[in-house]
Amino acid sequence: MSGASLALAPAGDTAEPVLRAEHLAKEFSGVRVLSDVSLDIRAGEIHAVIGENGAGKSTLMRLLSGYLKPSEGALFMDGAPVDFHAPADAQAAGIALVHQEILLADALTVTENIFIGREIARFGRLDERAMREAAAAQLAEIGCKVSPTALVRDISLANRQLVQIAKALLGTRRVVIFDEPTAVLTHDEVDPLLDIIVELKQRGVAILYISHRLDEVERLADRVTVLRDGRMVGTYDAQGLTPHRMASLMVGREFASLYPARQDPARLAGGDAAPALEIENAHVPGFVREVSLTLHKGEILGLAGMIGAGRTELFEGLLGLRPASFGAVRLHGELAAFRSPAHAAELGIGYLTEDRKGKGLLLEERLAPNLTLAALDRVHPAAGLDLAREAQLLDRAVASYDIRLRSREAKAGQLSGGNQQKLLLAKVMLNEPSVLIIDEPTRGIDIANKSQIYAFIHALVREGRSCIVISSEMQELIGLCDRILVMRAGRINGELAGEAMTESNVALCATSSATNENISGRTSDG
Amino acid sequence: AEKKTIAVSIPAADHGWTAGVVYHANAAAKEINKAFPDLEVIVKTSPSASAQVSAIEDLSATRKLDALVILPHSSEELTTPVKTIKEKGSFITVVDRGLNDPNIQDLYVAGDNIAVGFNTAKFLVEKMGGKGNLVVLRGIPTVIDDERIKGFQDGIKGSDLKILDIQYANWNSDEAFKLMQDYLAKYPQIDAVWANDDDMLLGVLEAIKQSGRKDIKFALGGNGMKEIIEKVMAGDAMTPVETPYPPSMIKTAIYLTAAHFAGHAPVRGSLKLDAPLITKANAAEYHFPDSPF
């Protein structure tokens, strides 16, 4: 085993673990996705679980929290065997799970969602105020500014994730399981959350933590369990386990560098490349004001900002997905107005949504129809479907995006989160857009595949396409982009290029009310 | 003189017979409104008993009704509401289905549902020599349906006519067509069919025609639908007779009520329309080529 050189964590040297799993296995209709996994979590410990997309992490977490029943193996709490028939049983035992996919009811308010199933009532009458205040307090604690009476459908994805975390944290908890809690959060939301997790640990809560952001794992974890292809690679002491080493353990070979080589700096400095997309004076009521930007041909333009900066809404407005007004929009120098996403796609704009579950994929549908849904006219030039061609395209997508699947007839919802993201990317690319707008390209993607996606984006621009990347991961933007625009509260608050693209500059622009000029000045200083 | 209002409340046109009622009521209203400037006849249709109760409530709440001509959806449900109108001083004409309390009505114009069944049965008993196999199609479970069936059963009592089967076909020609197909599949020997309404008879005839079966000697209906009367006039072998239950009774009732106001003598009492057998000889009397029914 590749981890032989590392100290395997000695098991059971401290107190009896709160939760222990022995030889867990799980099959979905005969397909084994998890076999012989044993691990334990102790009170006051953060135990990280890492692995590639589809390694079985989420499945394992669902087994531990009663959402799924294991095909084999047993669970023990405080040494005694337990058998959870439903999530409610596990919750009653003090185990809470923060799902990787957002699991909230859109039509209900934040408070209602947090208290579903355990409403506070006095003499049979709901105590709205108590619930609202408790929700507000919990939200404040994890640094979420959303109103407790807002409808979940109206709040951003990142805030939904925070609400979900608040929901899991509320009440007495002995074990809290976080499945990629930070995937949809930006730098500024991550920090308070990690602080909370550490605090929970200090209070003696046992914590299981899954993330593809290995720096977070390094920062938090006491022990790390690595999964590969549904099997245990091993459990390691986190001490001295670098992100690089973790990545190697995950993929089972030596892992090279994450970001591809930079673009030709000469071209960028010149700045005379033809504009591919120009937006003048965009207004999206409630979200975006007076935004103008230019994307050049062959450029990767980053868009940074905190939650609620309005980046998503800007482009949803551009594509006609929500009401918006524009001074002018020019595509390759010609005036254009996109009436609908269909029209935009026709003109060569591709948009990859940040909400893959709600807006990206048909979870109940098989993979091939999902892949071709946005490009039906292109894939099937005649009205009749060309299923052979479609199968070919799926094969090609599976190969070039490294989508891990057990069966080609699987439903999209049965893919692991990361693999869904890859399928979504393949879907958008099928239209061969000349301008690609990617909202959170690597959300939930493991480190090895991230570099693949980056390489892919680079290949795109090398072909003369242009790309806008919206991302909450600053490092990703810095590593990937030629230029970064930072948005704050619906406006562009700064532009960074070249050497000025540092984490501290991005963070400064995203939070301070510094004006564009200030930042520009800073840029030229740098 | 002051203008008198006559309100007419009838079921909505939901099958052939009620459609005929609506047609004749509208025709009467138009004619009377034109002929007698002092009278105003307003016609309101209702799709159900409770809607009919609502409708007469509404009419009496918003204007003074000098007379109400009503063809009740059902007797039980409308008795009390009509009584309330009566107590406000309106002249009440009841058509077709009697109310539970006969004291309410000033004038009663009705067909004889029992006779529709009974006379048809008697005809069959006679023509078939008192024996044979019958199948029967009944309508929607209501009093009318019940009375016709009862009359029919009384009519065959004492003979060897046997009812093989009796099922609801909701006074709907489609359902009757299907039901007759199924009867034909089920019973190898059927001597006669009775559908207690002509709408259903149309479906029955079509099914018999399709099956090509020769064992069925008679297929009879009831109500006096134009198409069936025409058959009788033409001397059709399978449908040689018909029993009338003319929807035009509503027109008669409206005219009589109008006469109460326009004429010089009060009109009261009850008028029971017979349901004699219509045969080739007298069919022309019952044939109204312009009526939709």
Place this chain on the structure above:
Amino acid sequence: MADLAAAPPRAQHGWSIGWGDAGPFLALAALVLIGFLINPDFLSANNIANVVTRSAFIGIIAIGATFVISSGGLDLSVGSMAAFITGVMILVMNWAAPSVGTAAIPLGMAVALVTGIACGLLNGTIVTIGRIEPFIATLGTMGIFRALITYMTDGGTVAIDRSLRDAYRPVYFGDVLGVPIPILVSLAVALVAAYVLYRTRYGRRCVAVGANEDVARYSGISVARVRTMAFVIQGACVAIAAICYVPRLGAATPTTGLLWELQVITAVVIGGTALRGGRGRVWGTVAGAVILEFIANLMVLSDFVSEYLVAAVQGVIIIIAMLIQRMSKR
């Protein structure tokens, strides 16, 4: 920029009716105005009282349907259930009247309530334990209830015993301080329902189940129990409506309650409850029921619609009412 960072707080639904929920009331107001213009008698106290009293039946049943629909179900059987309950109730009262006199009335009411709850339980069980689409399950029980009443009445009518009729009459025709009793009953039902839906755990869970079944299940709610309970509430409401209904028509026939289900669902939807679940509006439902009854009333009071076209005009008005309701939300 804190204003952008957090979504604006929404008005809590509940006792106070927020602007977003004013749609059905605006539609109602528009209708009343049009009615008045067409025929000033429309606004006579007498007419208004009649119409509102009549809307009580559909209203009470529709309040029950608000629970079923907001929990993500649908009940097509309410009309025939009403007929069935009415039939059972009358038979029981008539059977008891000779021995216990007018005490038969409360007995009948109790039996009606029990029958209603049992019918609701049957529907709920088929839907939740049998896991059958509510549309089909209740279409099935619709046939069952309708057949049972036909069977019980031998295809005819069961009328309430004459000796009970006068004692029972006030339940529909009586009033308290000038307010007709059915209106009071339906207000009481609406108040209780609004309390249950907006102010109790059960109500919260009911809406949660309709909003997202998975979320509810994963939050430890017994989805089956909540759904079944909604059908039981529906059954109880049908029973209450039937209890008020009996004195009006004095009989149960196989055609009693025919097509009420469509009216009930229409009232609920016009009232602002989402047909796919997750949102229930008790007061909106009440307004919806009144709207439907007003439309029918208007058809009778206006003279320029051919009798043949009444259904068409009603259809158009319903669509327009729905448009007004929708528009006020944007």
Place this chain on the structure above:
Amino acid sequence: MADLAAAPPRAQHGWSIGWGDAGPFLALAALVLIGFLINPDFLSANNIANVVTRSAFIGIIAIGATFVISSGGLDLSVGSMAAFITGVMILVMNWAAPSVGTAAIPLGMAVALVTGIACGLLNGTIVTIGRIEPFIATLGTMGIFRALITYMTDGGTVAIDRSLRDAYRPVYFGDVLGVPIPILVSLAVALVAAYVLYRTRYGRRCVAVGANEDVARYSGISVARVRTMAFVIQGACVAIAAICYVPRLGAATPTTGLLWELQVITAVVIGGTALRGGRGRVWGTVAGAVILEFIANLMVLSDFVSEYLVAAVQGVIIIIAMLIQRMSKR
């Protein structure tokens, strides 16, 4: 990746019927078996032909409804639309017959098709542009169509001209190589529909819209256009059904098509299409329509059900058929 090859390839749905979709066919088989045990005449060629022929109308309309429902809509107006189209068609044919003779028949058919498409377009437009819940929108147009036919016929019956009757009769009563024409027509419609739903871009979009409107929108699909188109297909199917229907009784009456909508939706759901959209099963729908007609037939052919209780037994059988269908899926 390695176990990709190991996974058994599942049958594509579409032309070949996979096991997971066998539910309605199993239910049908069970019903036929029970029917045979109760009355061997049940399986006589004649009876089977009659029943299957009869199921053609509901079947054809239900095939259209499969599109509407799988795209997330619902159409309650199909029954009265059928009556309306029948009425228009007969009036046109009767008007044309004196001048053009039997050429009036194809003319009438063409007019029927155009009328059907127009009616579907109306429904679709109200739902998509008016953004009104399909349930309410089509409840409204249901009233409208029904009123129009009543108005056109003065509330009565319009019968097809005698001179055309015999020429038109074979469309219902004729056969090709022993197979009744309505069966052939509905098979043809089903084949085309299955092709459109499973093998064309439109079919993909239709199901996608029903599965998740947002995903469809973000994928560049015009949701309104796809939905409207589904209603138009529904309208065309109703017209085709009407064209086959006219020669059967040769008349349009106010009861034509009454309550067909419920049968249609039941057939679709028994066939395995999800009522909340996102999943359509054309062949299942066909089986569902046949099941319904067989149940009615069985009621008449068996001797032990009181005429009063037929509806109850039918309700129970429908629920059981649905259970069989559900069970085979687990």
